[in-house]
Amino acid sequence: MSAKYIFRLDDATANIDSEKWRLLEDIFDMFSICPIVAVVPDNKDLEITYNKSNPHFWKLVKRWENKGWSIAMHGYQHIYHQTERKKLIIPYYNKSEFGGISLNEQKKKISKSLKIFKKNKISPTVWVAPGHSFDKITLVALKQETDIRIISDGIAISTYFENDFHFIPQQLWDIKIKDSGLWTICLHPDTMTKKDILNFKKMISNPLLHNNAIKVEDINFKKNPKSILDRLFTFKHYTIYELKLIFRHFQKIFKN
Numbered sequence: 001m002s003a004k005y006i007f008r009l010d011d012a013t014a015n016i017d018s019e020k021w022r023l024l025e026d027i028f029d030m031f032s033i034c035p036i037v038a039v040v041p042d043n044k045d046l047e048i049t050y051n052k053s054n055p056h057f058w059k060l061v062k063r064w065e066n067k068g069w070s071i072a073m074h075g076y077q078h079i080y081h082q083t084e085r086k087k088l089i090i091p092y093y094n095k096s097e098f099g100g101i102s103l104n105e106q107k108k109k110i111s112k113s114l115k116i117f118k119k120n121k122i123s124p125t126v127w128v129a130p131g132h133s134f135d136k137i138t139l140v141a142l143k144q145e146t147d148i149r150i151i152s153d154g155i156a157i158s159t160y161f162e163n164d165f166h167f168i169p170q171q172l173w174d175i176k177i178k179d180s181g182l183w184t185i186c187l188h189p190d191t192m193t194k195k196d197i198l199n200f201k202k203m204i205s206n207p208l209l210h211n212n213a214i215k216v217e218d219i220n221f222k223k224n225p226k227s228i229l230d231r232l233f234t235f236k237h238y239t240i241y242e243l244k245l246i247f248r249h250f251q252k253i254f255k256n
Contacts, residue, residue, distance in 0.1 A: 003178035005213045006168065007035035008152055008186045010074065010128070013043035014057035017050045017190045020197065024189050027201050029067075034215035036152055036184075037064055038074035038128040041116035045078035050190045058120035065122060070216040072126035072152060076113040080131065088133050090153055091238070096133030098141075106141040114146055126150045126168075126216060139163050150216065155237045156230035157181035161223040168219065171237075175203045182219075 009024065028035060039061055043049065054060070065071050075097045083100030085091045098106050117124050127148050129138065142148055142165075149165055156169040158181060170184040192200070204210055226234065 002208070002212050003180050004182045005209060006152075006182070006184045006216070007033060007213065008038060008072075008128070008170065008184050009035050010038045010186055010188050011048045011078070011190060012037050012039045012061070012074070013048060013078075014053040014055075015043055015049040015051050016054070016057075018054065020189045020192060020194075023194075023197050024187070024192075024200070025064075027197070027204060031204060031210040031213070033204075033210060033213045034068040034070065036070045036072050036126055036128070036216060037061070038072045038152075039117075039122075039124070040074045040076075040078045040130070041113050042077050045080075048078060048190065058122065061120065061122055068215060068217070070126050071117075071122055071124045072128040073110075073113055073117065073124040073146070073148060074128045075130040076109040078130045080133075083133070085133075088135050089138075090129075090132040090134070090155075092132050092241070095131060096135075097130045098138045099129075099133050099135040101137075103137050103141055106138055107145050110141050110145045124148060126152050127165075128152045132170075136163060139165055150221075152184060155234045156226055157183075157233050158227065158230060159219060159221060159224075160226045160230060161221075162225065166221045168216070175200070175209065177206070177208055 007028070040048070061071060078097060080095040080097055081100070082094060083096045085094045088096060088099045098109065125148060127142055127150065132153055151165050151167045152170055154160070154167040154169045155171060156167070159169070160167050168184060169182065170186055172183055172185045175185055
């Protein structure tokens with residue numbers, strides 16, 4: 001069975017580089033691909049502020065939703081605090097907008113986020129945590145404050161069910177052809193160059209990619225835990241990640 005691909009566009013805010021997003025939108029339209037779009041409803045993060053606030057941003061999000069694109073709640077304001085990465089579900093970074101704070105605080109953020117979506121008549125169906133950083137309390141808060149039961153994150157080669165949520169794994173940040181499995185390719189349009197976008201168009205022209213690109217609604221979700229193969233893949237991924245961190249740590253020591 002051929003591999004299937006889902007595309008995800010991160011950090012959609014009122015401060016996006018509209019031209020780059022339009023170029024990518026045209027490419028997805030050309031191949032009838034409906035990606036996940038991770039929307040930050042009240043961006044306060046200067047690192048993902050690329051333009052003045054676009055007063056028509058929510059009309060753009062509504063257009064994406066009407067096309068069949070999956071709108072994801074990408075946190076609330078994309079502002080991080082320090083936390084312990086080992087306590088997070090995806091242990092990449094020692095920072096999070098949600099992980100490491102109380103249930104009440106997390107519920108408040110999610111509630112405020114959802115109100116902005118609802119005010120603009122948008123219904124987010126997927127959760128994408130800023131920086132992949134969230135914990136089990138975040139999932140409790142999501143269950144209590146929203147109808148979202150799908151997470152775009154996690155390391156596996158197929159969907160899995162955990163803590164009452166369906167996880168669509170997100171493993172790639174550029175295009176790679178795979179033999180089997182379900183692969184989410186995450187892109188950050190604002191940081192892509194025009195050359196990157198042209199290369200992306202060339203690569204997605206490959207029938208192995210665009211003919212096997214699916215949307216969230218195409219997935220037949222089952223309440224299955226990670227398979228043994230998924231667990232082995234997860235173990236390999238995080239073992240390599242930890243080794244890279246150790247290598248970087250010693251590099252810094254030797255440089256000093």
